[in-house]
Amino acid sequence: MTGVTGGGAAALAIMLATATGLVLGASQPAQAQDLCSRYTIVRGDTLSQVARIAGVEGGFQVLFNANTDILRSPNLVEIGQVITIPCADGSLPGAAVAAPAVAPPPPVTATRPLRVITASGYAPFTDKDLPGGGMFTQLVLRAFALGNPDQEVNFFFVNDWNAQLDNLLPSGAVDMAFPWFKPDCDRVEILSPPNAYRCTDFNHSDPFYDALVGYYTLAGSPYDGATDHADLLGARICRPDAWFTFDMEAEGLTEPQVTMVRVTQLECWRQLDAGDVDIVTYDALPAEDDARTLGMAERVVSLDALTATATLHVFVAKSNAEANAALPALNAGLEQLRLTGEWFSIVRAGIQAAIEN
Known part of the structure; x- marks a missing residue:
């Protein structure tokens, strides 16, 4: 618990030098914490400490982003967990495309261009004035290109967030909207109607960002x-x-x-x-x-x-058949982004630009 600017320019990168971290288990010998390597968590470690010692640009947030496949929470690391420390150029060590065990089915291409929207004012994720429309916009459009290069997408900004879920998606005026936070839809009974609506009326892509x-x-x-x-x-x-x-x-x-x-x-x-x-x-x-x-x-x-x-997703109305049919290709493209390390490179660049600006 420190001031928001405790890490200087890194303050915008979400408590880079202040993550508390809870470590579980018995003590083990410390290891070197170097860029472009794997590191095994020992007693007393926090993500911010590992990021600082290893010299990770963007600090705690960037290190967390590189390990969302194994870390359940930004404040919880466990002794014995092996985390990935990014390379100096922002790539991930050993990133490569894994050959699928079974060839995926051919992607479904909609009979018309898909209308995909976001809004400005949510830097560094989405904003018309950011490079590529923001890092989330870059991830979505790149996932489309990888998942189904034959699918034509018409992308544009609609700067009325409430209208996206209230009117535009349900009416079919647009097919997909992002980035939207998804509740735990397995516990929809505990949600108020405005939040339950995100589960009952919409389907969701796989999570693009934690x-x-x-x-x-x-x-x-x-x-x-x-x-x-x-x-x-x-x-x-x-x-x-x-x-x-x-x-x-x-x-x-x-x-x-x-x-x-x-x-x-x-x-x-x-x-x-x-x-x-x-x-x-x-x-x-x-x-x-x-x-x-x-x-x-x-x-x-x-x-x-x-x-x-909280996870950010692309939302589609359950009533929109063509948009729902296109979701598997979008998810397949997202998986390729993660396997190759391109996801991490895009996110790291977006956060670093936010820190510098």
């Missing part, structure tokens, strides 16, 4: 030092009005146990600064960028123990 969801308060506040979501009961919590709340519902952070405030992202921070809310919480990349934009970063602490992950 985003970190952060919780923040002012240094010295009564909640500075919180280590469990239960520590926030009674707090005034600001989750921006365009953001999901299913993760908070799962932790019991709902009315009347807490006071929920739903305003814009920047207004959340202004209300925290004015003492009108106690906690700000949403996706850590834009959250920490917003805090820095408002000049609050030095006075804000991240509640690292509460940091969680």
Whole structure:
């Protein structure tokens, strides 16, 4: 738990030097932590420490992104886990395309171009002014190209996030929209209707990205030092009005146990600064960028123990037959991105650009 800018320029890379990390098991001898290698976790390790010692550009977030296949949480590493440390050029050691045991069926090509949309204002993931439309946009379009190069895609920005799920996808005006967070659809019964809707009315691609969801308060506040979501009961919590709340519902952070405030992202921070809310919480990349934009970063602490992950997907309406038929090819392209290491290279470049800007 330190100030958001505790890592200097790395602050935007989601608590690069502050991840607490919980290590399970018995102590083992320490190993060298070098770029372009595998490293076995020992007692006392955290991702931020490994990233710092190995000299990983982009730090904790980049190291986590390189190991989402084995790490369940950004704050939990276990003794004996073997993680991949990226190379200096951003590639992954030993990345290669694995030959499939069985040839996949030929991809289904829609009878018309697929209409695929996103929106601006979610840097570094999607924004019209970012290179390639943002790193998530690059991942999706590249996955289409790899999964089914014969599929024509018409891609464009529609800067009304709510309209994407409320109107455009259900009506068939568009076929696919991204990036959207997916709840745990195996527990749809615990979700409120606005969140359950993401499960009942839509199908989803495989996860393209594991985003970190952060919780923040002012240094010295009564909640500075919180280590469990239960520590926030009674707090005034600001989750921006365009953001999901299913993760908070799962932790019991709902009315009347807490006071929920739903305003814009920047207004959340202004209300925290004015003492009108106690906690700000949403996706850590834009959250920490917003805090820095408002000049609050030095006075804000991240509640690292509460940091969680939420997966970002491409959504399609269940009623859209052609879009659903195209999902397997998109997922196949995403798998190729991961097998070759291209996924990691795109993500690393996107995060690094965000840090530098």
